[in-house]
Amino acid sequence: MHYDYIVIGAGNGGLSSAAKLALNGKKVLVLEKHNIPGGCGTTFRRGRFEFEVALHQLSSMGSLENPGPLRELFRQYGIEDKIEWVPIKSLFKINLPDGFEQSLPADRKEAEEVLCKRFPEEKQNILNYFETVFGFDCETERFLKMQADSTGEPGAIRKSLTKTLFRRKFPVLAKYGLRSTQEVLDEFFQSKELQLCLNAYWCFMGVPPERFPFSILARCTAIYMTDKPYYLKGGSQVISQALAEVISENNGIIKYNCGAEEIIVENGTVVGVVDEEGNEYSCDIVVSGISPIDTYFKLIRQENTMINAKEYLSGYKVGISALTCFIGLDCPPEKIGFTDSFNLIYADTDCNEAFQNSYNLMPDKDPIITTCYTIDDPTVSPPGTSVITAGSLKYGKPWMELSIDEYYETKYKAANIIINRLEEKFHGIRSHIEEIEVATPLTHMRYLNHPEGAIYGFEQDLKSSVYFFPRESLIKNLTFANGWVNICGFGPNYMYASSVVDELLSKEGRK
Numbered sequence: 001m002h003y004d005y006i007v008i009g010a011g012n013g014g015l016s017s018a019a020k021l022a023l024n025g026k027k028v029l030v031l032e033k034h035n036i037p038g039g040c041g042t043t044f045r046r047g048r049f050e051f052e053v054a055l056h057q058l059s060s061m062g063s064l065e066n067p068g069p070l071r072e073l074f075r076q077y078g079i080e081d082k083i084e085w086v087p088i089k090s091l092f093k094i095n096l097p098d099g100f101e102q103s104l105p106a107d108r109k110e111a112e113e114v115l116c117k118r119f120p121e122e123k124q125n126i127l128n129y130f131e132t133v134f135g136f137d138c139e140t141e142r143f144l145k146m147q148a149d150s151t152g153e154p155g156a157i158r159k160s161l162t163k164t165l166f167r168r169k170f171p172v173l174a175k176y177g178l179r180s181t182q183e184v185l186d187e188f189f190q191s192k193e194l195q196l197c198l199n200a201y202w203c204f205m206g207v208p209p210e211r212f213p214f215s216i217l218a219r220c221t222a223i224y225m226t227d228k229p230y231y232l233k234g235g236s237q238v239i240s241q242a243l244a245e246v247i248s249e250n251n252g253i254i255k256y257n258c259g260a261e262e263i264i265v266e267n268g269t270v271v272g273v274v275d276e277e278g279n280e281y282s283c284d285i286v287v288s289g290i291s292p293i294d295t296y297f298k299l300i301r302q303e304n305t306m307i308n309a310k311e312y313l314s315g316y317k318v319g320i321s322a323l324t325c326f327i328g329l330d331c332p333p334e335k336i337g338f339t340d341s342f343n344l345i346y347a348d349t350d351c352n353e354a355f356q357n358s359y360n361l362m363p364d365k366d367p368i369i370t371t372c373y374t375i376d377d378p379t380v381s382p383p384g385t386s387v388i389t390a391g392s393l394k395y396g397k398p399w400m401e402l403s404i405d406e407y408y409e410t411k412y413k414a415a416n417i418i419i420n421r422l423e424e425k426f427h428g429i430r431s432h433i434e435e436i437e438v439a440t441p442l443t444h445m446r447y448l449n450h451p452e453g454a455i456y457g458f459e460q461d462l463k464s465s466v467y468f469f470p471r472e473s474l475i476k477n478l479t480f481a482n483g484w485v486n487i488c489g490f491g492p493n494y495m496y497a498s499s500v501v502d503e504l505l506s507k508e509g510r511k
């Protein structure tokens, strides 16, 4: 059987690229290892609760009248109005051990106001900081547009934009583009508490502020404040299902419980795929929705390609995974003092230091990331109950070294520490737990099949930031659309996959 395109993996990147290809009349086959679409974009049930696997806040949606780029994309796919979107009121709430609490509204003016009120001695610094963040975002948009418009010869933008001219045209980008979040926050602020109120998105990228590119923090802050964070009724599984339907309705095929086993290469060119059942398909192009590591080393297995891939990927490190408790409570959130959906609970104001504990098994010092989905959508679980996820970022390696017996013991010990730490903040939570399920880095390895259970792909630190993702394909007719070659996250991946398809279609047009 021949397909125009074979997409490997029905995660966010895979689904978005396959939907766009199918909508453009291409004959598409998607191979997915799991029995449902979505990858990280899935939900699961325990008792009377449905738990969200990954999505806390969807970015780039914007409003109906003033749509952000993701809403525009969902319109193109015809799924925007099939889904009930839920705006989230606050970006996050910071909780410190001495009882300090501060939530940040999802609006620039309001955020400036609450922070200036809380830290009056840093008022001017706060205003200057927001000016810089939004200036950075604005210049990035202009720079990206300039790049997109210079479609001519490769490198044209570099020739026309000398170093001096770049500094003049994009002063904020030039000054802050390659600096870490910590460096920039130290430049602006004295107060460590204030810094924590502004840097929380480090946990969405899985690197501590000293390694977290300020470029990504600035973009995240400006995008979430402008387009607002969103959730949706039914959880991220609903988007995945809707995209899967777009694919099937446009004659695409998704095979579940059937991963890709091998990518067939002839004379240095991809010509087809073998699935786990041994079926062989020929195709023009393979779009990989999985890591370049698995693509090159597990699926291609050609000595030359492996040597080149080893060299090409040598500068990249597999990123962090997560330890998460999925908790169904038999009480509403206010009963235990939950007010904001997304909370960061710190054991210390030095979050760079606290992050070091991610390399250990137990979450005794790590920042606890806690989301209560019921705050913004009270219908997410039966009346009078609530759904919470709470956990910390953890590297996969120490978990991979455990024996089976050690694994179960460690998993429940770690979950118990998380509940104890929640209990300090939300008194009585333990006695209201009706259901609990625990996911570790090994769970992510099992269900997502990513190396070391990485949830954000490669480490998204300064070295592999927006400017240096390993996007080049080392072999003809193979391309990538997933969180390993792009900023991780739902919105970024749906959109990046769409841009990958635009490029593929325009190449077809140029043939």
Ligand SMILES: Cc1cc2nc3c(=O)[nH]c(=O)nc-3n(C[C@H](O)[C@H](O)[C@H](O)COP(=O)(O)OP(=O)(O)OC[C@H]3O[C@@H](n4cnc5c(N)ncnc54)[C@H](O)[C@@H]3O)c2cc1C
Pocket: 008, 009, 010, 011, 012, 013, 014, 031, 032, 033, 034, 037, 038, 039, 040, 041, 053, 054, 055, 056, 057, 058, 059, 204, 258, 259, 260, 261, 289, 290, 322, 324, 444, 447, 448, 449, 450, 455, 456, 481, 482, 483, 484, 487, 488, 489, 490, 491, 493
């Ligand atoms: C706990 C957690 C919390 C997160 N929180 C957020 C958040 O709040 N906001 C946000 O924007 N992002 C968040 N993310 C990150 C976001 O979910 C990911 O960056 C994004 O989903 C990655 O998409 P992807 O396309 O790379 O692949 P994934 O969603 O990881 O999917 C990969 C798919 O490929 C399949 N697969 C693997 N190997 C094969 C094979 N050989 N053959 C066929 N199929 C295969 C897997 O089964 C899976 O379905 C979170 C992730 C996790 C896990």
